[in-house]
Amino acid sequence: MIADPNEPVANRLLAALPADDYERLRPNLREVSFSLGEVVYEFGGELDYVFFPTNSIVSLLYTMENGDSAEMGLTGNEGVVGIALFMGGGTMPNRAVVQSAGGALRMKAKILKDEFARGGRFQQLLLRYTQALITQISQTAVCNRLHSVEQQLCRWLLLSHDRLNTDELVMTQELIADMLGVRREGVTVAAGRLQDAGAISYVRGHIQILNRPKLEETVCECYQVVRDEFERLLG
Amino acid sequence: MIADPNEPVANRLLAALPADDYERLRPNLREVSFSLGEVVYEFGGELDYVFFPTNSIVSLLYTMENGDSAEMGLTGNEGVVGIALFMGGGTMPNRAVVQSAGGALRMKAKILKDEFARGGRFQQLLLRYTQALITQISQTAVCNRLHSVEQQLCRWLLLSHDRLNTDELVMTQELIADMLGVRREGVTVAAGRLQDAGAISYVRGHIQILNRPKLEETVCECYQVVRDEFERLLG
DNA sequence: TATCGTCTGTGCGTTAGACCACATACCCTT
DNA sequence: AAGGGTATGTGGTCTAACGCACAGACGATA
Numbered sequence: 010m011i012a013d014p015n016e017p018v019a020n021r022l023l024a025a026l027p028a029d030d031y032e033r034l035r036p037n038l039r040e041v042s043f044s045l046g047e048v049v050y051e052f053g054g055e056l057d058y059v060f061f062p063t064n065s066i067v068s069l070l071y072t073m074e075n076g077d078s079a080e081m082g083l084t085g086n087e088g089v090v091g092i093a094l095f096m097g098g099g100t101m102p103n104r105a106v107v108q109s110a111g112g113a114l115r116m117k118a119k120i121l122k123d124e125f126a127r128g129g130r131f132q133q134l135l136l137r138y139t140q141a142l143i144t145q146i147s148q149t150a151v152c153n154r155l156h157s158v159e160q161q162l163c164r165w166l167l168l169s170h171d172r173l174n175t176d177e178l179v180m181t182q183e184l185i186a187d188m189l190g191v192r193r194e195g196v197t198v199a200a201g202r203l204q205d206a207g208a209i210s211y212v213r214g215h216i217q218i219l220n221r222p223k224l225e226e227t228v229c230e231c232y233q234v235v236r237d238e239f240e241r242l243l244g
Numbered sequence: 245m246i247a248d249p250n251e252p253v254a255n256r257l258l259a260a261l262p263a264d265d266y267e268r269l270r271p272n273l274r275e276v277s278f279s280l281g282e283v284v285y286e287f288g289g290e291l292d293y294v295f296f297p298t299n300s301i302v303s304l305l306y307t308m309e310n311g312d313s314a315e316m317g318l319t320g321n322e323g324v325v326g327i328a329l330f331m332g333g334g335t336m337p338n339r340a341v342v343q344s345a346g347g348a349l350r351m352k353a354k355i356l357k358d359e360f361a362r363g364g365r366f367q368q369l370l371l372r373y374t375q376a377l378i379t380q381i382s383q384t385a386v387c388n389r390l391h392s393v394e395q396q397l398c399r400w401l402l403l404s405h406d407r408l409n410t411d412e413l414v415m416t417q418e419l420i421a422d423m424l425g426v427r428r429e430g431v432t433v434a435a436g437r438l439q440d441a442g443a444i445s446y447v448r449g450h451i452q453i454l455n456r457p458k459l460e461e462t463v464c465e466c467y468q469v470v471r472d473e474f475e476r477l478l479g
Numbered sequence: 480t481a482t483c484g485t486c487t488g489t490g491c492g493t494t495a496g497a498c499c500a501c502a503t504a505c506c507c508t509t
Numbered sequence: 510a511a512g513g514g515t516a517t518g519t520g521g522t523c524t525a526a527c528g529c530a531c532a533g534a535c536g537a538t539a
Contacts, residue, residue, distance in 0.1 A: 071386045074465055079389045081382040096375040097368055102473050103382060128363050133332055140331040143378060147316040147338060150385035151306045154314045154425035158526075181486065190389035192527060197487060213486055213535060230309055238337050393496075416516065427497060432517060448505060448516055 019063035020114055021087045021243065022134055030131055034124065038114040043067070045179065049090055049105035056100070058115045059091035065111030066172050068188055071103045079153070079190030082145040083108060085172025087243060088138045094118050095125040095135055108180065108188070109173060137242045144238040152231040158191050159199040163228035165189060166209070168235065170218050178216040203227070254298035255349055256322045256478065257369055265366055269359065273349040278302070280414065284325055284340035291335070293350045294326035300346030301407050303423055306338045314388070314425030317380040318343060320407025322478060323373045329353050330360040330370055343415065343423070344408060372477045379473040387466040393426050394434040398463035400424060401444070403470070405453050413451040438462070
């Protein structure tokens with residue numbers, strides 16, 4: 010189905026477009042629905058579409074030959090999944106997996122490329138988003154090196170919370186462990202401490218964010234760096 | 245001084261330009277010389293120039309509030325330092341430090357932006373380089389999480405070696421430790437093992453790469469992923 | 480309401496790497 | 510050749526996180 014023009018644009022990147030640009034693109038946007046765990050693209054896969062999440066979150070992660078995996082970044086309604094298309098690579102050397110079920114707006118690769126080549130506001134927004142994503146990935150690298158599992162869990166919860174309209178995240182500890190590249194038990198222990206502190210509650214794949222300021226106390230500076238940069242570039 | 249038109253173009257990104265594009269740009273390139281440890285740009289600093297390294301290497305790294313640091317990627321003669329300029333950010337949320345002294349070609353920010361806006365081959369090359377850099381940063385994130393200091397040291401040595409014309413790296417263990425975000429003693433131990441294996445020799449800030457295949461045996465898959473992606477996008 | 484599968488909690492031995500404290504070795508200067 | 514500064518080597522202790530094994534706890538389904 011074609012996106013309802015009367016609804017507010019639910020993706021912030023698209024919402025930042027001038028009205029005439031958006032009107033031109035709108036007929037090329039189709040709503041799609043992502044289910045938890047769905048693979049948006051595989052390592053090295055060709056991309057036929059890009060996706061502008063509305064209330065879903067997509068994780069970018071890399072899986073090693075031995076099955077170990079780690080997330081490098083995540084995209085919600087502030088961005089776009091499939092930057093390789095306009096960056097010129099065609100394929101991305103990573104995987105994109107739906108981390109939180111929900112909707113997205115889909116655009117054909119060719120439309121995106123043509124629009125990007127016009128060089129206007131849309132190009133500018135896509136490039137700025139890409140730079141913000143680079144910051145997120147960089148900070149993930151630094152955080153992986155220097156900070157504790159508990160701090161990283163906080164970072165991950167806050168980044169996810171920022172990209173959703175709800176205080177409930179549907180996500181097992183097992184999956185979070187894969188994202189953070191740590192053991193499931195490590196997540197259990199870290200989540201247990203956050204629960205004891207009253208910051209969250211955790212019941213069988215359903216996390217409630219109870220006290221966001223508490224999480225912000227516990228998180229390392231990496232979170233704020235990423236948030237500030239997204240604000241500066243896209244705010 | 246203006247780059248000598250008779251010398252081969254010593255930066256591979258520039259060398260990939262069509263002759264007429266390069267001729268147009270050439271008068272705007274000036275040779276500069278980087279000394280070890282020189283800061284190319286600081287966190288949040290404005291960029292007046294971009295730099296195309298010829299036989300120098302520049303590290304992109306992030307320094308935490310408490311002084312801990314970690315590298316997210318490095319740029320040699322295959323790329324450009326200062327991508328924020330054309331990506332639209334203006335400033336970068338990291339530092340760039342000269343990791344291996346040598347030369348670079350400098351271009352004024354405005355010239356670069358105007359050229360980028362033309363949308364031709366130069367734009368394409370800059371974007372492709374940026375995507376390759378994203379892969380490098382991503383893989384750094386994954387490697388930081390999942391692999392040993394020794395493997396990461398190998399990755400770092402190989403990435404650096406690829407970007408130089410010599411088998412000697414001038415670099416103390418202290419500085420490598422800052423790059424990798426580990427302790428100096430950790431580097432000593434890892435380097436000692438590589439030395440025992442005959443892969444390198446290490447004397448007071450001078451590393452000789454003695455047996456590159458040995459390093460390639462020891463390194464994790466992260467290195468090859470990055471190398472392949474640079475080859476695919478820019479090769 | 481009994482059962483089964485999934486998710487979470489916990490304990491224990493192991494380990495990589497951090498932190499700390501020196502010892503040594505090399506190089507440059509005087 | 511003596512001395513001081515810098516770079517590297519080494520050993521001991523400590524801790525976060527891993528790997529493994531299993532117990533409990535919840536929730537869907539029969």
